[in-house]
Each structure stands twice: as C-alpha cells, then as structure tokens.
Amino acid sequence: MPAPFRSAPFELIATDLDGTLLRGDDTVSDRTRGALAAAAAAGARHLVVTGRPAPRVRPLLDELGGTGLAVCAQGAQLYDAATDRIVWSLTLDRNLAEQALGKIEAEVGQVDAAVDQDGRDGLTLIEPGYVMPHPTLPAVRVERREELWAEPISKVLLRHPRLADDELATAARAVVGDLATVTMSGPGTVELQPCGVTKATGLALAAERLGLTPERTMAFGDMPNDLPMFAWAGHGVAMANAHAELRAAADEVTLSNEEDGVAVILERHFARR
Secondary structure (H helix, E strand, O other): OOOOEOOOOOOEEEEOHHHHHOOOOOOOOHHHHHHHHHHHHOOOEEEEEOOOOHHHHHHHHHHHOOOOEEEEHHHOEEEEOOOOEEEEEOOEOHHHHHHHHHHHHHHHOOOEEEEEEOOOOOOEEEOOOOOOOOOOOOOEEOOOHHHHHOOOEEEEEEEOOOOOHHHHHHHHHHHHHHHOEEEEEEOOEEEEEOOOOOHHHHHHHHHHHHOOOHHHEEEEEOOHHHHHHHHHOOEEEEOOOOOHHHHHHOOEEOOOHHHOHHHHHHHHHHOEO
C-alpha cells in the first residue's frame, strides 16, 4: 500500500519558466516532472508565471500536461489552457509606449525594440537590429518601428548595443515614470509593460480565481521581474543562477535550473514519508 504524503504547507506552486523551470534547451527534466506530479498528488496546484506571452507558453503547457491557468506576459495576460483562450488581458497603450521609447532614447541613445502582440495568436515583432535573447522563440522582423504598433501589444522589449541590462533598466525607470512599468526578465531582456502590471498582479488574480492565498504559495524565479511575485508569495525560492538582487530577496536559494533546483525544493515538501 503506498505511503501517505506528509502534510505540506503550500497549496500553490508558482514557477517562472526561463532560467527556473526550464533548462537551457527549453525542456523540463524528468526529475522536475516527477516532483511536480508529486506536488499535484498531494493537492497542490502548479501555476506558470512567466514573461512569455500566451502563444509562446501554449506548447510548453501541452508538454507539461497543464490544463489550468497560466500567468503570461509579465502578468498582463491570464491564459486558460483547458479552453485555449486568454481569459483576461491588459494591453500597453501604444501611444504611451512610443512616448516611453522616446524618453529612453533621449537618455541613452538608440535602442533596438520588439513587441509582443496581445491575443491568443499574437506575434512577436522585432526591429531590424533586435536580436532575440531566445533564438528558439519565433519572431517576425519588420522594416520600420511604426510597424510595431500595428496591433494591440502586451509589452515592449528593449536592447541596447552597449549598455548592460541593469544600466538600461535603471536609465529607463528614471525617465519613463508612470508611462509604463520597467522590468528586467532575463539576459538581454529589458521590458516595458502596462503601468502597475507585474507578475504579482497576475499571480494574485489567478490565485483569487483558484481560491488560494499568498501565505500558502511558494514561488520560484531567477530575475528581478520575479521580485514582486516573491513579495506577494509566502515563500520565495531563487535559483542558484538567479540575479543577485533576487537572491538577496529570497527566503532560500536552491540549485540552478540545470541542476533541477525546483525539484530539490518540491521533493523536500511533497516527498512520501
């Protein structure tokens, strides 16, 4: 007869994707799959909370067998895998996005930009000079910046030819004000999203729909865009490969995403007696 699960203090497991749940090749290890399955068997819900827009999350949820909610686009989208639809979204006003870009370029010089379009089938559009930080993710190159604003967008992605990500994010925050929220979500990935929108706002909305609370939530992440999520959740776990700012804010640090760091923590809480 199978041994019973020990009682676990967490009912919601919120995981970032890139640099956290996913390995560098965009796959999830068998060990991590097993740990997530054990958590689910114990009654915990797993919620993906990612900067990726919904169209770039769907295939990963299919691979994970996910049929529930996912927080996408840095909290600007709430996607339901069971019905394959976006149940809630908030777009970044394109006029405000243009104003924010103008202020940033007045401060640091020309940047290369991309946008994630809103919607279940929204595209990622990139300017000629923009290099995708994740080459496996599909993108459509446009000839002129004006083409970025053709359809509603969830966020703008920025890269600078010389400034480091931290420098670009700091400069952007200093001049953007309440035009947008500035986040840094990965190497070469500084983003503008609707003002006030963060992973925490999206996670809170999803948790409310599931009837779950911050105190019973464990969150995993690796970049500064996960800071609001850590502040909201009862327990924040940073990966060993995480940005120093996130490691400093975490309740604990686990192994890297390549070393099954998420599984290590889940096994501690959800392993059989």
